[in-house]
Amino acid sequence: MYRGRIERDFALWVSKGLLSAPSAEAMLAEYDARESSFSVGRVLLTLAAVLLSAAVLLLVAANWETIPRIARVAGIGALIWIFYLSAALCLSRALNGIGAALLVMGTLTFGGAIALVGQMYHLSGDTVDAMLVWLAGACVATIVFRSGALAVVSGFLSWAVFGVLVMENKSTFEGNGVIYLVPLLCIIVIALVRYTGASRARHLAYLLMLGWLGWLYLEISEPLLAAVFFVVGFACFLAASLPVSPLHRLAREAGAAPSFYSFLLTIIGLAALHVELDGVGPNVAVSAVTLAVSLAGIGIAGRMNGAVRYLGYAVFAGETLYLASETLGSILGTSGFFLISGIVVALIAWIVIRLEKRLSAKPAVEGV
Amino acid sequence: MLTSRKPLIRPLFAAILVALLQTAVLGYMIESRASILRNGTDVVLKTIPVDPRDLLRGDYVILAYDISTIAPDKVIGGFPKEATDARMSVRLEKQPDGFWTVSEASFSPLPAKAGSVVARTQPIFYYPTPDAPQLAVRVDYGIERYYVPEGEGLVLEEARNASALSVTASVDDTGRMQIRLIAVDGKPLYEEPLY
Numbered sequence: 084m085y086r087g088r089i090e091r092d093f094a095l096w097v098s099k100g101l102l103s104a105p106s107a108e109a110m111l112a113e114y115d116a117r118e119s120s121f122s123v124g125r126v127l128l129t130l131a132a133v134l135l136s137a138a139v140l141l142l143v144a145a146n147w148e149t150i151p152r153i154a155r156v157a158g159i160g161a162l163i164w165i166f167y168l169s170a171a172l173c174l175s176r177a178l179n180g181i182g183a184a185l186l187v188m189g190t191l192t193f194g195g196a197i198a199l200v201g202q203m204y205h206l207s208g209d210t211v212d213a214m215l216v217w218l219a220g221a222c223v224a225t226i227v228f229r230s231g232a233l234a235v236v237s238g239f240l241s242w243a244v245f246g247v248l249v250m251e252n253k254s255t256f257e258g259n260g261v262i263y264l265v266p267l268l269c270i271i272v273i274a275l276v277r278y279t280g281a282s283r284a285r286h287l288a289y290l291l292m293l294g295w296l297g298w299l300y301l302e303i304s305e306p307l308l309a310a311v312f313f314v315v316g317f318a319c320f321l322a323a324s325l326p327v328s329p330l331h332r333l334a335r336e337a338g339a340a341p342s343f344y345s346f347l348l349t350i351i352g353l354a355a356l357h358v359e360l361d362g363v364g365p366n367v368a369v370s371a372v373t374l375a376v377s378l379a380g381i382g383i384a385g386r387m388n389g390a391v392r393y394l395g396y397a398v399f400a401g402e403t404l405y406l407a408s409e410t411l412g413s414i415l416g417t418s419g420f421f422l423i424s425g426i427v428v429a430l431i432a433w434i435v436i437r438l439e440k441r442l443s444a445k446p447a448v449e450g451v
Numbered sequence: 452m453l454t455s456r457k458p459l460i461r462p463l464f465a466a467i468l469v470a471l472l473q474t475a476v477l478g479y480m481i482e483s484r485a486s487i488l489r490n491g492t493d494v495v496l497k498t499i500p501v502d503p504r505d506l507l508r509g510d511y512v513i514l515a516y517d518i519s520t521i522a523p524d525k526v527i528g529g530f531p532k533e534a535t536d537a538r539m540s541v542r543l544e545k546q547p548d549g550f551w552t553v554s555e556a557s558f559s560p561l562p563a564k565a566g567s568v569v570a571r572t573q574p575i576f577y578y579p580t581p582d583a584p585q586l587a588v589r590v591d592y593g594i595e596r597y598y599v600p601e602g603e604g605l606v607l608e609e610a611r612n613a614s615a616l617s618v619t620a621s622v623d624d625t626g627r628m629q630i631r632l633i634a635v636d637g638k639p640l641y642e643e644p645l646y
Contacts, residue, residue, distance in 0.1 A: 153646045160477060164470045171466035193473045200477050202598045204484050205630055220473050227465040
């Protein structure tokens with residue numbers, strides 16, 4: 084990924100004499116030393132932590148009848164203490180990788196402990212309640228340890244809550260209302276991500292929000308809701324992507340994600356509108372808007388944001404293929420639509436190329 | 452972008468705080484059950500057969516009781532007019548044969564009365580059907596699952612389906628229930644210790 088690309092570019096710049104070889108090496112060394120850079124060892128360590136916690140929990144879950152129940156509970160409680168205390172020991176000696184793995188083990192053990200106590204004491208409680216208690220425990224641990232690894236665990240747990248709600252058919256409007264908490268969970272996870280700096284976990288929160296909106300649309304399949312998705316998504320996209328927007332700085336701190344996911348919501352809204360609306364007039368309108376939105380995405384955010392650019396290309400290509408197969412009224416009508424679209428897009432391209440030339444010429448003039 | 456950030460408090464304090472909190476949650480789960488067994492009133496309940504294909508899910512036995520079905524004529528105070536997530540209050544009274552059965556039930560709280568206990572059901576999703584005759588209401592009390600060691604579930608299920616299984620449950624003042632004893636043909640098979 085980025086590491087590979089940057090190494091290739093450095094090699095090119097060194098060979099062209101733009102960059103000295105020692106500087107390039109120093110820059111790469113600095114990148115590799117960053118906490119976020121991918122380390123096979125650290126990933127394996129975390130996976131080992133997950134496996135070990137699972138092993139420990141299953142060992143207890145095997146229902147050892149020979150050991151008294153209270154002793155089993157004490158054993159699980161002791162495991163939680165051992166994991167967190169040894170994590171603290173590692174963290175205070177700057178063994179951050181092992182520390183994070185131990186924190187993950189402690190938090191997973193807590194979840195297993197809830198399930199096991201429920202099983203040993205025949206508490207036929209609600210799975211959703213148990214998941215929420217687990218998530219709350221994970222969030223508290225994330226905050227007090229300020230741990231990125233635990234922020235990731237919290238992100239996955241918020242997904243698990245949503246999954247259990249949907250699978251257990253608890254996700255009804257008249258139900259106990261927990262399904263409405265899901266957007267709140269997204270906000271909590273994003274807050275944890277910003278606080279701990281575990282930037283990659285933010286995708287879990289954005290995807291959860293989109294998943295919840297998808298659920299909402301399945302519950303109320305109305306053109307109005309699809310239109311709301313489109314309008315709100317595009318408004319968020321503009322707010323996150325346009326440099327004049329007051330939210331632009333905040334969104335840029337979060338990387339490519341805010342622009343991309345709001346753009347994705349726009350596209351989901353448009354896709355739903357395709358399904359909802361009938362008749363030539365509405366179809367032509369939605370198709371034209373979809374093509375315009377994909378171009379707007381590429382034009383506004385495409386330069387800095389590869390994800391939006393590729394989604395824009397994919398939507399443009401998909402919409403074109405859809406129109407070619409769908410015939411608007413008559414084949415002649417579709418052909419006319421493409422003719423007009425082609426001329427409009429060519430016109431836009433001409434304007435954009437001129438603008439880009441002017442924009443790229445400007446800094447050079449200023450720099451002199 | 453992702454640098455090690457300064458922790459909120461020293462790791463040792465954080466560890467103690469988190470472990471203490473999580474142990475407390477587990478302790479609360481155990482103690483809230485124990486308090487029902489310690490302070491509750493015991494009721495003996497008759498179990499009824501469950502669809503045999505839905506018997507053993509994992510390692511627990513599903514129990515259903517004759518008090519799990521509330522006949523419409525037992526319900527006082529009327530039914531909700533709109534679909535809702537509701538709990539019911541169910542008054543249990545002892546019969547001459549020693550088993551406790553439903554004497555009345557309501558969607559609003561029932562007052563305490565000598566010689567009876569009031570149990571609270573788990574939330575049920577109630578959906579009114581105004582044009583159809585009122586059907587019986589299926590409720591749960593939180594005592595429908597009993598975990599057994601691997602392989603021991605079958606005995607209980609056979610006894611349950613032969614209607615030979617009885618369950619003694621404790622009901623506390625707020626109507627929460629917990630299983631105290633499971634008996635086959637009146638002989639205790641599993642007796643639950645407090646902890």
